[in-house]
Amino acid sequence: MRTASIKDVANHAGVAVGTVSNVLNYPERVASKTRERVQASIAELGFVRNDVARQLRAGHSRTIGLVVLDIGNPFFSSLARAAEDAAAEGGNAVVLGNSGHDAGRELHYIDLFEEQRVQGVLISPVKDITARLKALVARGTKVVLVDSPAQEGAFSSVSVDDISGGFMATKHLLDIGRRRIAFVAGPQEFHQVTDRLTGAMRAVAQVPGATLEVLQASDLTVLAGRGIGDALVARESLLPDGLFCANDLLALGVMQSLTMLNTLRIPEDVALVGYDDIDFAASAVVPLTSVRQPTTLIGRTAIELLTEQLESPEAGPRSVVFEPELVVRASTGA
Incomplete structure (x- = not known):
């Protein structure tokens, strides 16, 4: 059975393809009755948007890459959960990579996330990979260091003293x-x-x-x-x-x-x-x-720092350092 296309939805609802696109991406631009008719056609036809095509047009996805040192450590799993919750509030999703303290595996995830055109990469690096991350930024992918201070303010970062x-x-x-x-x-x-x-x-x-x-x-x-x-x-x-x-x-x-x-x-x-x-x-x-x-604060602050970079590209890197508590x-x- 052929998957319904955006053109099929437009024909079924009796509207232009551009109207369907607006319902999917800018629903506030469409009159409520027209929007409801398009949404009903989407549901009836079982239409699923092609997000890969949207990413190609936009140049990035709605996903954020997160690379942690050891997901088996509850510190990092709690941090990842906090970042995921904060990202979801902005309509984004976090894709997790576990380096397992392996520098080669870490670089593999960075390459993979760049290929997937993620909005940004949050990373707890195994070792100093400043050069690789600078190359990532130069090609348009934002970077935030997590649980690690940035050297000489090269990137935004969130860490603990x-x-x-x-x-x-x-x-x-x-x-x-x-x-x-x-x-x-x-x-x-x-x-x-x-x-x-x-x-x-x-x-x-x-x-x-x-x-x-x-x-x-x-x-x-x-x-x-x-x-x-x-x-x-x-x-x-x-x-x-x-x-x-x-x-x-x-x-x-x-x-x-x-x-x-x-x-x-x-x-x-x-x-x-x-x-x-x-x-x-x-x-x-x-x-x-x-x-x-403050695990939750670290995860949420990482998302906030990334959002700042996405919304204000001209702003410089910012580092946040939290004090621990005995x-x-x-x-x-x-």
Whole structure:
């Protein structure tokens, strides 16, 4: 059965093809009775607009590309949901790409989104890809960095002050009397990890007698955190009395290891702090103290920054940096 065309709808409703086009794209320009007649014909014929053709004429689609580092991390899934909700309010849709911390896969999604003529690309980059993104912008696709500050104001960006977050997490451990602090780091090519470590170092430097050890995890996952916890349990040298993990998934993995083996108590032996304040943090076996990022605000602000660029192309890039918040729970004795 042949799919109904816009011409079929026009003939069925007794109007010009241009009138049908206006009903689809600018309904306010069409008289209400004519609009209703066209809409009735669309419903009766089962007409579905060809959005690919519309994109070719307009030069872009109603979609926005979003590339995140790890959709398995609840921080990014919550961020994506917030961006999706904000985009929907403007009649747009978000198409998600998960780089999985893979730079090659990230570039594949950028190429794919450009081919699809998306309105813009929101991206949490694996590493510095300024040159590739500048080329994207030069060809007409807007870019907003998410959870990452832009270098030298090259792009609009929305991020959180992770140095401040690392400082407040570590200072909290020091304030409750812990002096042998360890930072559980994920791969340090991610600026989020290095910034949080920088904040931790600044806090420790302010307290005489305090020390900071870096425990290198293989990834930013629960499984990698369990590996760190297992290593601590098996360790014969002096243990840290305060642990600050680069994200909540690592912290939950450490907690699983320590509580399952019943060797080290939280917080009596080791006080534990995570980062992101994902939903699982509050419901952990020992409710987790964490540094909260305003996930919903980050996602919605990314869409707002993209909309600004689309509506005012002459306006320069704008960066928004949010302050994190320490949420204290039982894992540090609250």
